[in-house]
Amino acid sequence: MTALLETKGLTIRFGGLTAVDDFNFVITPGELCGLIGPNGAGKTTVFNMLTGVYLPTAGTVHFDGARINGKSPAQVAALGVSRTFQNIRLFDELSVLENAMTGAHRHAKINLFDSLLRTPRHYREEQRQRDKAYRLLEFMGLEDRAGLTARQLPYGHRRKLEIARALATEPKLICLDEPAAGMNTLEKGELSILIRRIRDELGVTVLLIEHDMKLVMGICERIQVLDYGKTIAMGTPREIQNNPKVIEAYLGGE
Ligand SMILES: Nc1ncnc2c1ncn2[C@@H]1O[C@H](COP(=O)(O)OP(=O)(O)O)[C@@H](O)[C@H]1O
Ligand SMILES: [Mg+2]
Incomplete structure (x- = not known):
């Protein structure tokens, strides 16, 4: 191999x-x-x-x-190649779902034009990323916490969220x-x-x-x-x- x-x-x-x-x-x-x-x-x-x-x-x-x-x-x-950090790096004020979505962003199929003009494609793409991030939260057992801010998560869950975000980059x-x-x-x-x-x-x-x-x-x-x-x-x-x-x-x- x-x-x-x-x-x-x-x-x-x-x-x-x-x-x-x-x-x-x-x-x-x-x-x-x-x-x-x-x-x-x-x-x-x-x-x-x-x-x-x-x-x-x-x-x-x-x-x-x-x-x-x-x-x-x-x-x-x-x-x-994706990674997590020994010292957790999350966006504390963003929601758990949004944190996971920051990883999903890498595969966004939109361009600046779509984003700026909020085209239907922009919304479709955002929904797709949201779905993907949510599925990864489910995978990590965090879906019940999706709406909390990252700051509100206990330590062990913060580590899992970092992994979800790293996985969202596929x-x-x-x-x-x-x-x-x-x-x-x-x-x-x-x-x-x-x-x-x-x-x-x-x-x-x-x-x-x-x-x-x-x-x-x-x-x-x-x-x-x-x-x-x-x-x-x-x-x-x-x-x-x-x-x-x-x-x-x-x-x-x-
Ligand atoms: N940016 C840096 N500047 C200077 N020394 C560093 C830097 N990064 C790591 N080191 C040193 O490299 C060594 C290995 O560190 P590290 O890789 O963090 O160890 P481990 O993760 O195995 O605990 C340590 O002595 C650390 O102080
Ligand atoms: Mg180390």
């Missing part, structure tokens, strides 16, 4: 610090993979390089056959940055089922950064481990759990 996303020698330096060093990673369509490592290991920085937020110092990123390092976040998103690959952070045990259980369904039912390839080992080990097929910017292990959950380097990296950080 050819890669959906592949990085080669991906490296970034901030001043004297090499935050990510020679990161080589492959994910094929339909996989659900994990990226783990202690705090400060470079996980979020990898996402930032994959999504055009940071320009790598060295190395390449290919997505769906095209080289994407050097492209802007908007260009990368348009090619089908990505081929979704990168989730600690989606279970701040969730209670029950919410984490629900989330792990949802992440699986994103892959199984929506057909979206998933790359997951997550600290909760039970969640990661429970749903990922393959895991890559970073420590101080370097890959120290990759393999199945079982292989990772028994890897002495991984155990040491986590214990050393306590």
Whole structure:
């Protein structure tokens, strides 16, 4: 199977610090993979390089056959890579539905003319986006909250809304940055089922950064481990759990 996303020698330096060093990673369509490592290991920085937020110092990123390092976040998103943020980014004063619609916007089939003149096409398109956003809220179990402002949502629901918005861009690959952070045990259980369904039912390839080992080990097929910017292990959950380097990296950080 050819890669959906592949990085080669991906490296970034901030001043004297090499935050990510020679990161080589492959994910094929339909996989659900994990990226783990202690705090400060470079996980979020990898996402930032994959999504055009940071320009790598060295190395390449290919997505769906095209080289994407050097492209802007908007260009990368348009090619089908979507993400959520470790620090939730929502429009607090907009409704839950409107937040989800901001993701759907990318596929709008209208031009400036339609928008400015409020043509019938404009209204049809808006309705289409609204329907799509609503279906994704249903998928994430948030449809009862559609009319609330994002600010009114409890924390766990805010994380789910971010995922709904990221899915509304109709990505081929979704990168989730600690989606279970701040969730209670029950919410984490629900989330792990949802992440699986994103892959199984929506057909979206998933790359997951997550600290909760039970969640990661429970749903990922393959895991890559970073420590101080370097890959120290990759393999199945079982292989990772028994890897002495991984155990040491986590214990050393306590
Ligand atoms: N824009 C930046 N400028 C300077 N240092 C950064 C920047 N972004 C990340 N870093 C550093 O890179 C390292 C990895 O950070 P990060 O990717 O956020 O780790 P993780 O997500 O694994 O906890 C940290 O030492 C962090 O301080
Ligand atoms: Mg991080």
